[in-house]
Amino acid sequence: HFRREIPEGLRRLPGPTPLPIIGNFLELGSKPYLSLTEMSKRFGDVFQIQLGMRPVVILSGYETVKQALTKQGDDFAGRPDLYSFRFINDGKSLAFSTDKAGVWRARRKLAYSALRSFSSLEGKLPEYSCVLEEHICKETEHLIKELHNVMTAEGKFDPFRYIVVSVANVICGMCFGRRYDHHNQELLSLVNLAEDFVQVTGSGNPADFIPALQFLPNKSMKKFVNLNNRFNNFVQKIVSEHYSTFDKDNIRDITDSLIDHCEDRKLDENSNIQMSDEKIVGIVNDLFGAGFDTISTALSWAVMYLVAYPEVEERLYEEIKEKVGLDRTPVMSDRSNLPLLESFILELFRHSSYLPFTIPHCSTKDTSLNGYFIPKDTCVFVNQWQINHDPELWKDPSMFIPDRFLSADGTEVNKQEGEKVLIFGLGRRRCIGEVIARNEVFLFLAIIIQKLHFYKLPGEPVDMTPEYGLTMKHKRCYLGVAMRAKDVQ
Ligand code: HEM
DSSP, X not given: OTTSOOOTTOBOOOOOOOBTTTXXXXXXXXXXXXXHHHHHHHHOSEEEEEETTEEEEEEOSHHHHHIIIIITGGGGOBOOOOTGGGGGGGGTOTTTSOXXXXXXXXXXXXXXXXXXXXXXXXXXXXXXXXXXXXXXXXHHHHHHHHHHHHHHHHSOBOHHHHHHHXXXXXXXXXXXXXXXXXXXXXXXXXXXXXXXXXXXXXTTOHHHHOTHHHHSOOHHHHHHHHHHHHHHHHHHHHHHHHHHTOOTTOOOSHHHHHHHHHHHHHXXXXXXXXXXXXXXHTHHHHHHHHHHHHHHHHHHHHHHHHHHOHHHHHHHHHHHHHHTOSSSOOOGGGGGGOXXXXXXXXXXXXXXOSSOBOSOEEOSSSEEETTEEEOTTOEEEEBHHHHHTOTTTOSSTTSOOGGGGBOTTSXXXXXXXXXXXXXXXXXXXXXXXXXXXXXXXXXXXXXXXXXXXXXXXXXOOOOOOOBOSSXXXXXXXXXXXXXXXXXXX
């Protein structure tokens, strides 16, 4: 459809000249967030590339992205029909499927309210302000014990390996009402699938755009199909157990609340949106998947930055020592009193931009942006990395400087600066886990910075080059960790 006539008064999208069959794949290279950022300097905030058979519009620039995703939100709220997305959650994913606006909106609302009630809900124990806080406090306790054990036994530890289990347990607690031991092989092999998942779902996967690749033997796609099946089986087993022990008067977790919703809906004659039970209960699959990979990647990067910038780690420790003290564990309500930690988190999101593109979007009708014509059903990539490194918005964008977010006297976070960091998307498709994620990253970090000191080990390389994907990870590595003095018995 890219040869279609352009309506009067609108312009044709600029962009690089495509080669036959492959289009602009060669120019995309192995780090599309960098190559597309370079191209945006030549072609502007809205331009088009050709990936295989498909035209793809690339959006850059904060104002342009805000215009598209919020002011013209409905025009760009769709998801493209991509080959790899059909295998996620059996094609019934909330985040990746091509559900039409009505069904998607109803599912999103359900997911949002289930998530909210099972995170901000009062916990069973009076010492915690909410279930999320309770889960995180307990998981950090387990984590610290595990790290102590592995340091004693091996003298080093792989940060991602331990963090991912702790984070998975927090979302497992909310979704399924259970946790797994750090050495549980079933959970470990499941969380390790995330690395292969994000490689295929990163924007610009060739198999999504060159149909011939779907029919040729393709190792990474085969792995992808297989890992999605394993993931679905894991969740399905837990869901079946929930069905067989379901009690309407005792809703234990998010899975129960979704099952309960299916029951209610059957009694509701006015319910006008047709949705199968599978599509409702299947929401838990999205919440669990989105809830562990994104946050464990953030925390793993955080530990890498602490190790790379020991003077920042020391200042963060001092801030906690002064504002919280060392006699109690930090809690959620300390967040507003720890501006340096808040700035560190913002700078970590900005500098790493480990979620470089949002999930791809799709135009839902013929529309225009900045005077350019964009036909219905055009795939759209939103380059969050470009915005987070735009020299128009940031001084020395390639430098890691948490202080850039602090007010002049260092006592508070400059909210306006913070809002320019784009990592959760914007508008209709904006992440529904954002509030939980920001709270969770904060509390995990506050607790581990209070109790632990991380360091590089001689002879163990620390490589912070990101591997491209939907979420970008640093190379696996070994670090050292020591208990802060007060906790050494
Ligand atoms: C969507 C980022 C944590 C659930 C998204 C999107 C981004 C994102 C960029 C896509 C936005 C778009 O397409 O425009 C993040 C980051 C997180 C995080 C950086 C952690 C630091 C979470 C958590 C949950 C969650 C904890 C749930 C437990 C979802 C869901 C969607 C989504 C369900 C799909 C929304 C839709 O398509 O309507 N997230 N997320 N995320 N996120 Fe998150």
